[in-house]
């Protein structure tokens with residue numbers, strides 16, 4: 163079987179282009195940068211990534227390129243931050259991201275059982291999103307609430323503790339009924 167070699171123009175087309183943001187959004191970036199000394203604008207990278215995620219729901223390679231240029235840091239340094247913290251979404255997810263802690267202390271107190279239960283209840287694999295686009299289920303690292311296990315975090319902000327099967331059922335039903343103004347990333 164013969165294959166056609168890729169041309170350099172083909173490769174260029176695969177490279178992401180820096181995203182564009184409105185003046186309102188860049189003003190928000192600027193407010194974060196202003197919190198640090200002039201020569202330390204890179205310190206605002208986490209806040210700027212959070213703003214992007216808040217607006218778009220996830221962070222694309224083009225967004226990282228924009229922030230690298232804006233904050234005058236290497237694109238890889240931005241990518242290192244966005245991939246280190248699991249609160250950053252690097253692809254579109256369901257409306258509600260549920261992170262179930264499966265770190266060891268929680269494992270000893272039904273953390274994995276809780277994740278398995280939700281997988282079965284929502285008919286989705288770990289890391290997957292339900293067909294209706296409502297829920298993405300992910301395992302999480304220690305959330306600093308080991309004594310409250312099983313624990314889970316909804317959209318990186320709402321901590322849910324002592325999650326028995328009854329409480330998980332209630333949580334899912336409550337999230338299903340939330341309107342657009344409900345829990346958001």
Ligand code: FES
Nearest residue numbers: 263268305307308
């Ligand atoms: S190990 Fe789960 S919150 Fe600490």
